[in-house]
Amino acid sequence: MIKNFFKSVFYAIFPKNFTCDICGEETFDGNNLCEKCKPTVKFNNGVTCPVCGRKNVISEICMECKALAPQFDKAYSPLIYGDGSSALIGKFKKGSGYLKDYFCDLMIQGVKSFPEFDFITYIPVTKKTKYKRGYNQARLLARELSKRLNVKVIDDVLIKLHDTEEQKGLSKRKRLENLKGCFRVHKRKECKGKRILLVDDILTTGATADEACKLLRGAKAKKIYFITVASVEYKPEREIIL
Numbered sequence: 001m002i003k004n005f006f007k008s009v010f011y012a013i014f015p016k017n018f019t020c021d022i023c024g025e026e027t028f029d030g031n032n033l034c035e036k037c038k039p040t041v042k043f044n045n046g047v048t049c050p051v052c053g054r055k056n057v058i059s060e061i062c063m064e065c066k067a068l069a070p071q072f073d074k075a076y077s078p079l080i081y082g083d084g085s086s087a088l089i090g091k092f093k094k095g096s097g098y099l100k101d102y103f104c105d106l107m108i109q110g111v112k113s114f115p116e117f118d119f120i121t122y123i124p125v126t127k128k129t130k131y132k133r134g135y136n137q138a139r140l141l142a143r144e145l146s147k148r149l150n151v152k153v154i155d156d157v158l159i160k161l162h163d164t165e166e167q168k169g170l171s172k173r174k175r176l177e178n179l180k181g182c183f184r185v186h187k188r189k190e191c192k193g194k195r196i197l198l199v200d201d202i203l204t205t206g207a208t209a210d211e212a213c214k215l216l217r218g219a220k221a222k223k224i225y226f227i228t229v230a231s232v233e234y235k236p237e238r239e240i241i242l
């Protein structure tokens with residue numbers, strides 16, 4: 001943790017990176033990724049599902065969104081989750097909070113493609129996780145986007161009451177079951193009739209987003225746009241596990 005602290009101070013003083021954000025090798029050219037790691041970060045700039053924003057084979061609503069419509073109105077992620085992006089997000093969660101700048105450079109164009117919104121908020125973590133990590137990574141992204149867009153962030157619109165079991169490998173329905181009751185709307189009045197930009201780091205099955213958005217809808221939010229750094233690719237050959 002102390003090492004990470006000094007690293008953040010170093011990067012605050014010398015914002016230009018000298019080492020690769022993935023492997024730590026020196027880059028010399030001021031680039032944040034070395035030549036070897038750069039190709040492992042895949043951009044989600046091809047054909048996507050117009051609802052969940054995940055990479056798709058055709059520019060149509062993906063089968064997963066058709067089978068179980070998401071609770072958000074529209075989502076976008078600049079990166080495809082895997083290899084390079086998962087390494088970067090892993091580091092971002094574990095002390096490398098400075099990566100928010102790089103991620104927001106990538107997210108900003110997508111955010112601008114959304115219709116207007118009234119405020120920004122984020123998927124919360126439990127107090128325990130925040131204490132362990134020192135911050136909520138989604139809040140860092142939300143605050144950085146807010147600075148760049150000049151749209152306010154409202155903190156603690158949602159709160160997370162307890163941690164959930166490891167969600168990896170579970171179906172969306174099972175994930176939704178696990179998530180039941182873990183979030184609560186803390187600021188209902190702020191949501192009524194409002195268009196909200198909700199921020200998180202990854203979109204996988206969309207279960208977390210769904211549970212959070214369902215609660216925001218319950219608090220009468222008018223529109224919800226969801227933005228993450230990365231999302232998993234939609235694969236039609238993959239069995240839809242609902």
Ligand SMILES: [Zn+2]
Nearest residue numbers: 020023034037
């Ligand atoms: Zn590298």
Ligand SMILES: [Zn+2]
Nearest residue numbers: 049052062065
């Ligand atoms: Zn979709």
